[in-house]
Amino acid sequence: MPLADIYGQALARERLLNMVVRDRVPQTLLFAGPEGVGKNLAARMFAQALSCRQRIDGDACGSCPACIQIERKLYPDMLIVTAEKQQIKIGQVAEIREFISFAPLVGERRIVIIEEAHKLNNVAANALLKTLEEPFPTVLFILLSHRHSLLLATILSRCMLLPFVSLRKTAVIEILEGLELVPEYGEITATGIADAAAWSGGSMGRALFFLRDENLHWFSDFIGKFSQLPQATLNQALDLAEIAAQFKEREVLFFIMRSFLHDTLLAARGLYGTRADDMRIETSFWSEAVLVFAALPESVLKSIRRRLLDVEKAQGINVNLRIAFDALFSAVATGRDMV
Ligand SMILES: [Zn+2]
Numbered sequence: 652m653p654l655a656d657i658y659g660q661a662l663a664r665e666r667l668l669n670m671v672v673r674d675r676v677p678q679t680l681l682f683a684g685p686e687g688v689g690k691n692l693a694a695r696m697f698a699q700a701l702s703c704r705q706r707i708d709g710d711a712c713g714s715c716p717a718c719i720q721i722e723r724k725l726y727p728d729m730l731i732v733t734a735e736k737q738q739i740k741i742g743q744v745a746e747i748r749e750f751i752s753f754a755p756l757v758g759e760r761r762i763v764i765i766e767e768a769h770k771l772n773n774v775a776a777n778a779l780l781k782t783l784e785e786p787f788p789t790v791l792f793i794l795l796s797h798r799h800s801l802l803l804a805t806i807l808s809r810c811m812l813l814p815f816v817s818l819r820k821t822a823v824i825e826i827l828e829g830l831e832l833v834p835e836y837g838e839i840t841a842t843g844i845a846d847a848a849a850w851s852g853g854s855m856g857r858a859l860f861f862l863r864d865e866n867l868h869w870f871s872d873f874i875g876k877f878s879q880l881p882q883a884t885l886n887q888a889l890d891l892a893e894i895a896a897q898f899k900e901r902e903v904l905f906f907i908m909r910s911f912l913h914d915t916l917l918a919a920r921g922l923y924g925t926r927a928d929d930m931r932i933e934t935s936f937w938s939e940a941v942l943v944f945a946a947l948p949e950s951v952l953k954s955i956r957r958r959l960l961d962v963e964k965a966q967g968i969n970v971n972l973r974i975a976f977d978a979l980f981s982a983v984a985t986g987r988d989m990v
Contacts, residue, residue, distance in 0.1 A: 663813050686857070690815050695724075701758075702729075730762070751782075768794035783806065826858075878943045881986070907932075918944075
């Protein structure tokens with residue numbers, strides 16, 4: 652796919668095209684922005700545009716061997732690094748170093764794409780930093796992150812940051828409507844699409860997730876129970892903590908809880924719904940739950956949000972999510988340790 656097809660990211664698209672046309676590509680790029688808005692795809696499209704043998708108007712042709720191999724993730728001059736068990740470890744940085752120690756095999760440069768770069772653990776991040784500090788004229792690093800503030804400041808300072816934005820709800824709906832029927836989603840209805848867009852927060856990844864009925868139900872049920880936590884018994888709080896800790900899609904879980912607490916803080920200040928915000932999760936069920944929870948004092952809401960962020964940052968390092976959620980949820984239920 653050519654860069655011109657990057658959807659809903661006009662600024663990033665123009666800047667990337669410009670780099671290709673002028674042949675001025677920095678050594679390290681950071682695609683920063685929410686999950687599921689096309690960063691991974693854009694990184695591969697950029698790799699295509701740079702490696703294509705028969706560019707059309709300075710953009711990838713989409714059909715030459717390089718374009719096809721990159722699309723299939725089989726291009727010998729491209730390495731894609733992905734977190735394993737929530738972490739990118741030193742061994743993976745060693746693989747990167749080995750990969751870039753060889754000259755490009757077929758193209759003019761070797762391209763290293765690091766997905767979810769904020770998941771580099773400390774040792775790996777420091778090793779990567781050393782690599783980024785050396786000049787590699789025929790290497791391009793593309794770091795992708797939806798939590799780039801968690802990256803080492805020293806790594807950030809080596810990157811040219813390219814912001815990616817949340818998609819507008821209308822764009823999410825348009826893309827969902829254009830989807831071909833996928834059996835795993837069952838029948839896609841207009842209501843299903845509207846709900847998925849409403850819960851997506853401008854991320855296609857999440858929109859697809861919420862297109863599945865069972866996911867939408869799981870979260871409606873979870874948020875309903877979460878909003879009742881201040882009135883819950885300790886046992887109910889621990890049950891809910893167990894449910895949350897066992898849930899596989901952690902990124903969605905933390906996004907939804909973060910969004911919920913954000914909205915409750917606005918509600919506590921009387922600002923909920925007063926500002927136009929296209930990304931806001933907007934269903935009548937959600938608003939009711941927000942208003943129930945916002946009866947807590949603002950200082951308590953802030954404290955819950957801070958503790959949730961701590962849990963989110965620590966996950967993948969060595970935190971036991973069950974223990975962390977047990978502590979947080981029972982504190983909300985009992986009102987203890989919540990100043
Ligand atoms: Zn091509």
